[in-house]
Amino acid sequence: MKMYLKINNGVIEDVKFKTFGCGSAIASSSMATELIKGKTIEEAMKLTNKAVADALDGLPPVKMHCSILAEQAIKSALLDYSKKHNVYIDGLEDIDFDEDHHHHDLDDH
Amino acid sequence: MKKYIYMDNAATTPVKKEVLEEMLPYFTEKYGNASSVYSLGSMSKRAIEDAREKVAKAIGANAREIFFTGGGSEADNWAIKGIAFGNYSKGNHIITTKIEHHAILHTCEYLEKKGFEVTYLDVDEYGLVDLEQLKNAITDKTILISVMFANNEIGTVQPIKEIGEIAKERNIYFHTDAVQAIGNIKIDVNELNIDLLSLSAHKFYGPKGIGALYIRQGVKIDPLITGGAQERRRRAGTENVPAIVGLGKAIELAYTNFEEKNNRLIKLRDMLIDKIKSNIDYIRLNGHPVKRLPGNVNICFQFIEGESLLLSLDMVGIAASSGSACTSGSLDPSHVLLAIGLSHEIAHGSLRLTLGDFNTEDEIDYVVEKLVKIVERLRSMSPLYEKVKEEK
Numbered sequence: 001m002k003m004y005l006k007i008n009n010g011v012i013e014d015v016k017f018k019t020f021g022c023g024s025a026i027a028s029s030s031m032a033t034e035l036i037k038g039k040t041i042e043e044a045m046k047l048t049n050k051a052v053a054d055a056l057d058g059l060p061p062v063k064m065h066c067s068i069l070a071e072q073a074i075k076s077a078l079l080d081y082s083k084k085h086n087v088y089i090d091g092l093e094d095i096d097f098d099e100d101h102h103h104h105d106l107d108d109h
Numbered sequence: 110m111k112k113y114i115y116m117d118n119a120a121t122t123p124v125k126k127e128v129l130e131e132m133l134p135y136f137t138e139k140y141g142n143a144s145s146v147y148s149l150g151s152m153s154k155r156a157i158e159d160a161r162e163k164v165a166k167a168i169g170a171n172a173r174e175i176f177f178t179g180g181g182s183e184a185d186n187w188a189i190k191g192i193a194f195g196n197y198s199k200g201n202h203i204i205t206t207k208i209e210h211h212a213i214l215h216t217c218e219y220l221e222k223k224g225f226e227v228t229y230l231d232v233d234e235y236g237l238v239d240l241e242q243l244k245n246a247i248t249d250k251t252i253l254i255s256v257m258f259a260n261n262e263i264g265t266v267q268p269i270k271e272i273g274e275i276a277k278e279r280n281i282y283f284h285t286d287a288v289q290a291i292g293n294i295k296i297d298v299n300e301l302n303i304d305l306l307s308l309s310a311h312k313f314y315g316p317k318g319i320g321a322l323y324i325r326q327g328v329k330i331d332p333l334i335t336g337g338a339q340e341r342r343r344r345a346g347t348e349n350v351p352a353i354v355g356l357g358k359a360i361e362l363a364y365t366n367f368e369e370k371n372n373r374l375i376k377l378r379d380m381l382i383d384k385i386k387s388n389i390d391y392i393r394l395n396g397h398p399v400k401r402l403p404g405n406v407n408i409c410f411q412f413i414e415g416e417s418l419l420l421s422l423d424m425v426g427i428a429a430s431s432g433s434a435c436t437s438g439s440l441d442p443s444h445v446l447l448a449i450g451l452s453h454e455i456a457h458g459s460l461r462l463t464l465g466d467f468n469t470e471d472e473i474d475y476v477v478e479k480l481v482k483i484v485e486r487l488r489s490m491s492p493l494y495e496k497v498k499e500e501k
């Protein structure tokens with residue numbers, strides 16, 4: 001799962017995604033992009049996997065990790081942004097990123 | 110009605126009208142218990158024996174060698190456990206393959222916990238077992254060789270005659286799971302030296318939950334289901350008469366006009382494969398090009414995942430299946446695709462389209478047309494495809 005953010009003045013103007021995965025993974029990434037479009041970085045940071053799943057009217061238990069991936073993909077894109085542009089984003093420091101996650105490890109799905 | 114195209118005939122098939130018609134009276138009018146002495150009972154008894162004759166005739170067996178079961182899984186369980194427990198004094202070693210249906214694999218794993226030893230033979234890139242590896246695996250403790258006739262996922266048909274010869278020479282029982290083969294391949298148990306054979310009606314336009322195990326006369330086997338004296342004391346339980354009647358009719362129909370139906374299916378199959386090949390790149394045909402079931406097409410589409418493919422196909426009214434992990438409920442893709450040497454990544458993109466008697470040429474065209482668009486769309490969303498495009 002990959003997310004591309006276009007950020008202007010702290011506002012996420014546009015989001016695109018690429019996903020190699022099942023229907024739930026694609027749906028989760030698509031929904032996550034919808035949910036953060038037009039939002040500020042702070043608001044996007046508050047997006048939880050549960051919110052993604054709820055917006056999809058729920059996911060079956062075995063597919064919940066798809067929504068987690070979507071949440072992580074956004075946070076990891078934000079981390080990337082914060083590094084490149086030297087901006088501090090509150091809340092990113094205590095996230096343990098497993099590099100593989102936003103690229104969504106191939107054999108874990 | 111919205112167009113609906115069913116291309117998952119390896120999963121199950123619809124009950125043919127002729128089959129249903131034969132079954133119906135046995136629900137409401139001829140409902141007698143076959144063990145009862147009055148005429149209503151003997152009517153059921155006669156219907157069962159008539160069906161048994163039909164099954165026997167279809168595979169070149171004697172009617173006394175056919176035993177009805179509650180489907181393919183039960184027949185597989187019975188064959189494996191029945192031989193294992195019935196011949197324990199002779200040995201505790203079983204040989205099977207890595208690409209069997211779970212009805213065989215999980216039964217063998219269960220037996221391993223009970224002290225049996227099981228060798229799981231490898232298969233080559235086409236899904237074929239290696240006869241030399243089979244011969245080398247045999248020990249003086251080997252009591253059973255179980256190799257499926259044709260694989261349910263990739264359609265590969267095994268060298269059953271050769272395996273039967275090896276087993277016979279070494280005096281080892283040979284079982285074959287022919288659930289996918291019956292109705293699609295002509296089978297003669299004597300010519301092929303088969304001692305036990307599993308079949309299941311719902312794969313050849315019969316009802317679900319009914320199957321049979323062929324047991325060659327003289328084979329020493331324990332019962333799986335104990336109780337009443339049905340099936341000559343070998344399989345207890347009041348017979349499912351309507352289903353047995355349906356199985357009999359379905360197997361008879363399956364081998365009527367066989368060549369004609371078979372040739373038609375092979376033609377459709379190859380047409381589907383060719384059209385996919387010539388319209389979509391980065392694909393791989395799984396299974397053997399010719400040693401394969403007449404209706405089986407199994408293709409991996411690189412850079413995309415099978416379940417999303419299935420959902421997209423369903424939206425345009427096409428029913429198919431995949432060996433992707435996302436459809437299996439586990440994290441691993443199909444054991445069959447891994448056994449033929451595919452990486453996890455490639456195996457995830459598998460699509461199985463299985464054709465049957467009701468599919469048409471028009472449907473092939475429609476499916477290919479939709480598939481081209483769906484694959485393109487899913488690839489445009491795939492980070493893996495992006496990489497490939499960048500490298501080009």
Ligand SMILES: Cc1ncc(COP(=O)(O)O)c(C=O)c1O
Nearest residue numbers: 180181182210212261288289309
């Ligand atoms: C090769 C094979 N063996 C066994 C089975 C199990 O048969 P049944 O569904 O009748 O239990 C199937 C069908 O799913 C199969 O394809």
